[in-house]
Amino acid sequence: MTPTVGDSSDARQPARAASPPTSRVVHIVELLAGADQPALTLAEIVRQTALSRATAHAIVAELTEHGWLSRDPATGRYGIGPGFLALARTAGDADHLDRWAGAAAHTLCDRFAIPFFVARRSSTDFVTLAAHAFPPHLAADSEPHPWFRNGNRIRIRPPICREFIAWDPSDARDAWISQAAEPTRTRLRIVLDVIADRGYSIERMTDDHAAIIEALNSLDAMPETLRTRVGDLLTELSVIDYLPDELDEEAGEGVPVVTIGAPIFDDAGRVIAAMVACPNTTLDVADLHSIADATRTAADEISSHLR
Numbered sequence: 358m359t360p361t362v363g364d365s366s367d368a369r370q371p372a373r374a375a376s377p378p379t380s381r382v383v384h385i386v387e388l389l390a391g392a393d394q395p396a397l398t399l400a401e402i403v404r405q406t407a408l409s410r411a412t413a414h415a416i417v418a419e420l421t422e423h424g425w426l427s428r429d430p431a432t433g434r435y436g437i438g439p440g441f442l443a444l445a446r447t448a449g450d451a452d453h454l455d456r457w458a459g460a461a462a463h464t465l466c467d468r469f470a471i472p473f474f475v476a477r478r479s480s481t482d483f484v485t486l487a488a489h490a491f492p493p494h495l496a497a498d499s500e501p502h503p504w505f506r507n508g509n510r511i512r513i514r515p516p517i518c519r520e521f522i523a524w525d526p527s528d529a530r531d532a533w534i535s536q537a538a539e540p541t542r543t544r545l546r547i548v549l550d551v552i553a554d555r556g557y558s559i560e561r562m563t564d565d566h567a568a569i570i571e572a573l574n575s576l577d578a579m580p581e582t583l584r585t586r587v588g589d590l591l592t593e594l595s596v597i598d599y600l601p602d603e604l605d606e607e608a609g610e611g612v613p614v615v616t617i618g619a620p621i622f623d624d625a626g627r628v629i630a631a632m633v634a635c636p637n638t639t640l641d642v643a644d645l646h647s648i649a650d651a652t653r654t655a656a657d658e659i660s661s662h663l664r
Contacts, residue, residue, distance in 0.1 A: 396434035459488030466490035523552040562613035611639040619656035
């Protein structure tokens with residue numbers, strides 16, 4: 358329990374230097390992140406912030422450990438570290454990404470009269486649904502799929518989110534594939550190569566697709582053993598993507614498609630988001646390629662802005 362002001366238990370509370378208040382952390386970060394700010398010694402940080410040496414030392418030590426500050430071992434001076442710079446760049450990219458991708462989604466929506474949305478990688482394991490656009494004939498609160506909600510998080514778990522994985526290094530791809538049921542792993546490897554080659558993923562439309570997506574996203578609430586078994590079963594029930602010859606085979610009758618996702622890359626070549634078309638219907642192969650090519654082109658243009 359946190360004591361109230363004047364509580365006699367204050368004197369018995371441990372020193373707060375190991376866990377300083379946020380305002381003190383912000384003060385030091387703002388000091389060192391200032392324009393043209395030279396690196397400072399601990400004594401200079403203490404002098405400019407009026408913090409005690411113990412408090413300042415605790416803060417800079419923790420910030421250095423997390424990469425927000427860096428310490429020159431030769432001079433003992435502290436400056437802004439690579440972790441903070443990477444976070445600042447990511448935050449800046451996210452702001453631009455939402456703006457550019459949101460505009461592109463509306464342009465594509467107007468052109469094809471189907472919904473589009475942007476899925477942004479919000480962590481190693483999750484993507485978040487960000488900007489979206491609906492055609493005029495859909496109500497403003499309409500959702501083309503039960504799982505399509507702005508701000509909704511989806512775990513990057515086989516077999517979904519393939520456009521986020523296809524361009525990863527081989528070890529990361531292997532780690533993702535290893536989470537899938539054994540019988541599906543060979544197809545997943547083939548599919549990831551196809552996606553990387555053509556530039557987009559295609560989610561097949563089946564009667565159970567929406568239920569499978571919802572179930573995959575609810576697995577985190579299950580015990581580990583049950584989660585693995587249910588995840589394997591759901592993956593086995595999914596027919597994963599379309600290979601080129603499968604598109605040719607279905608050309609006459611049309612291709613059932615839920616979504617088409619094209620990757621958006623940052624300046625380091627990492628997939629940080631995807632532009633996603635939502636036909637949610639059966640398409641002629643020519644129409645599928647038209648939507649997919651436009652989606653990929655829009656994603657490529659956004660990527661070029663982020664470089």
